[in-house]
Amino acid sequence: MFSFFSRKGPTTAYINSVAVTVNPNETLLQAALRNGIDFPHSCRVGGCATCKCRLIEGQVKELTQTAYILSDEDLDQGCILACQSVPKTDVRIEVDLSRQAAKRRISGRVLGQDKLTHDIVRLRVQLDESLPYKAGQYAEIALASQPDVKRSYSFATPPRADAQATFFVRKVPGGAFSSRIYDEALVGQGITIEGALGDFWLRPSPAPLLLVGGGSGLAPLLAMLSEALDARVERPALLLFGARTQADLYALDTIDAIAKDWRGGFRFIPVLSAEAAGSDWTGRRGLVADLIPEALVPGAHAYLCGPPPMVDAAQSLLTRAGVPREHIHADRFTTLHDAAVAVPA
Secondary structure, three states, rough: OOOOOOOOOOOEEOOEEEEEEEOOOOOOOHHHHOOOOOOOOOOOOOOOOOOOOEEEEEOOEEEEEEEEEEOOHHHHOOOOEEHHHHHHHHEEOOOHHHOOEEEEEEEEEEEEEEEEEOOOOEEEEEEEOOOOOOOOOOEEEEEEOOOOEEEEEEOOOOOOOOOOEEEEOOOOOOOOHHHHHHHHHOOOEEEEEEEOOOOOOOOOOOOEEEEEEEHHHHHHHHHHHHHHHOOOOOEEEEEEHHHOOHHHHOHHHHHHHHHHHEEOEEEEEEEOOOOOOOOOOOOHHHHHHHHHHHHOOOOOOOEEEHHHHHHHHHHHHHHHOOHHHOOOOOOOOOOOHHHHHOOOO
């Protein structure tokens, strides 16, 4: 029987009876992948439930609230998310290893880098062949000159017949990948993407749409809206976008084009959290999630994407407003720095 006292040293995780050493501050998913176990996973930040498994014995520290992702039945059965679970003791878990989705790795080259704001760049890529994906999903990207540095970014456009793909990359201070994408001239250089990943996409329904984004989280939302527009979807849609100042607003031309041709009624409300009091801004101010109670219409399905604090606040407000969990879809954009801070010492 396992000890239920928290330990600072390595622990052992028995994954379907296979013993795996888990280092301090390491999640179950990280340990499994490091030990060569093809553990089902996708987002790695607690937003998709692909890495769901059953905790049979032992205790874990959960890095994020999982009640938004796991169903009541899952929780009753002791399910956890491996990507958000750091063992406090030796643990025993069960997982269906056949659920790991197939991924494709495709080479290509950088077509363009268009700076949209002081910290967001549009990365345009020409792939050697088409990669099937659903608008809203993401891929792991690596430069050929830096193959061991992989980062996850959402597609900012639907799949294209010419095998071109677009991503919004936010420059993270000290970021090994994002700093190069933003600061260096990389046009013509080799790049690889691996995917498609994630379960953040637009579900078929006639229900009104509430889309809430922040920062580079606008990428999958615009991809989903563009794909829905091409499919002649007719659903009322409201896009709330949170930024700090007017200088942080971008892709407004794309949003205007979507609004012009959208079937069913489309509204766009940008919300600024740090705009100077004396500026010429006449729009909404504050935190974007705070607009949800007044913006929410009965029966709406919500799609949230951006920084974890924004997504978590929006989920909480939607849940309190009575929106069923199955109608709230989220993608939390977590950086490596965010993940390191979240891990308990």
